[in-house]
Amino acid sequence: MSGISSFAYVAGDVEGRPEDIPGFDDLWRAVSPDTAFSAMGTGTYRKMTGPLVPYVADCVAKVLSAHGVRPAEVDRLVLATSDGALGLLGRDVAVEVMRAAGLTACVPAVVSLQQCCSSIEALRYGWDLAAAGARNVVLVALDRTPDDRDRVKSFALFGDAVAGCLISRDHGGLTLAGTGLAADFSGMVGQDTFASRQAVARAALDRAYGQAGRAPADVTKIFTSSLYTPIAGFNAMAAGQARGLLHFQEPMTRYGHCGNADWLINLMDYTDKTGLERGALYLAQASAPGFFACALLEAST
Template sequence: MNWSTDKSHQVGISAIHFEGGNRVEDIESITNAKEKFKAVSIPLNKKLLGSNSYLRNDLSLHEFITIPAKKTLQEFSQMNEPVDMVIFASANLAHIHHEPSLVCQMLKTLNIEQAIPIAVTLQECTSLLAAIDIARMYIQCQSYKNILVISFDQISVEDDRVKSFGVISDAVSSCIVRHSTSALHQIMCYENGYDIKGANGKDDFNSRKQLSQRVTQNVLSKSGATINDITKVFTTNFYKPVTQFSADTLSLKKEQVYNGTAMNMAHCVCSDPLINFAHYLKNEEAHSGALYLLQSYAPGFMASMVIRAN
């Protein structure tokens, strides 16, 4: 292994929390479900989907987003240090554009009005991992010390709930990114990739395979690890055959892949890998030195981040 021992450049994540929409809905209860699933060419079959239900939010967006963020900040408050930046990540920031005062209201509610807000989008489901990596870079160049990352996605129109890759849930996740000497999980490295044909819906299985393999090989090379060194891969809650295709492409063992929230939460867009990671940590102890891979993909996009337990 060739992990850096320079602690001044080590950055990690901690205080991970998440919240799904407050309404649990059966997938078969979706209005005109049969027609919608047929239109995107996937079966209305819970076993094949890998999901029984999805989560729909009917709270205000302000309340919804701040629920997990408050928990993250409460856990972080033990460090007795201020948050100096907030990065919002989403596959679609239209909600914020339509309500310009929303960010200011949330910062006030969270009592972090001094924090500078920025947003990361345009990378579909990979936007959260991109936001965490941007936070890492800000901290490594010593511009900021403690960054709150919040990912949120909510369907605007119920007709968009069913996609060719599965059923979408409304969800929010949050974490703190800071120097890893005081964070639970060190960010080893990050890699992403983009295929413009895929982003335009014109890719094929071969191009998806090449993108996935290239990104994964690059991130593992940066970390000095092999795929067999990875304890768990926390992945996207897509339609089960798509998830299996991704795992097979990377020669992952069945026990390495973890998407334990898929059955009850369906696809939480950007938040999937972080939610699956947090869900796993509630039931399993992270042993010091264990390596984890946070993985997110979307048509034309792929992102991977290697995390090491401190």
């Protein structure tokens, strides 16, 4: 049986404040003219100042060091990123990361085109690779926004981060009990409604609970996308989830919305503060225009 463990993340090396973004007030009024930014819950964000690959290599090194796994023992590398960041990676990103991290014996892949839900689909893919015989799979979720003016959105303030974990047949941790991914084309083209957002969330959740043979009442904590506080609460209501189960607020306040790396960062923050309870069921989820993804994770250690 495989396990998911060795979580690590590397945030952007510079801390920024929203008001320091050139033209922030005008940018905010353009995307959300009727809302005070102070009500959104974001305090600071993190910014990468150098090339992406060293941040990724640093994250991979941290993931491997937790169990003393050597880079040459990694069979697969799965990179996940949001659509907007995909074009920034460059066609040689896999080779550059593998060289920098010493991953000379693995096969790389990229999972994207599902916005901030990409890393949960990558988790399912990595889990299937391990079930098919891969000994060590490294998953890395990454997102960055080079132009500060692009950070300001109606639903979140974007920060930069890389987060990852190890899926291994040699080490225990969390077990992937079920996953769900659903799409809503009306959301992809900006024509979604409350009803369509609710439907896509519940379709994905029902699929995950059905695979796991579990129920929403079994979930101890939910690690979700780090969106503005009112929006995260609204999304939880639409999905039939109790607001108190969500864990995202403190990381979001410090780091902003780090795209598809959010649920990993939020899981790590919760683990550092509270720890994972043996046998407990946790839910990782992500929402994006046109998508909803979730993964049920059972703590075996």
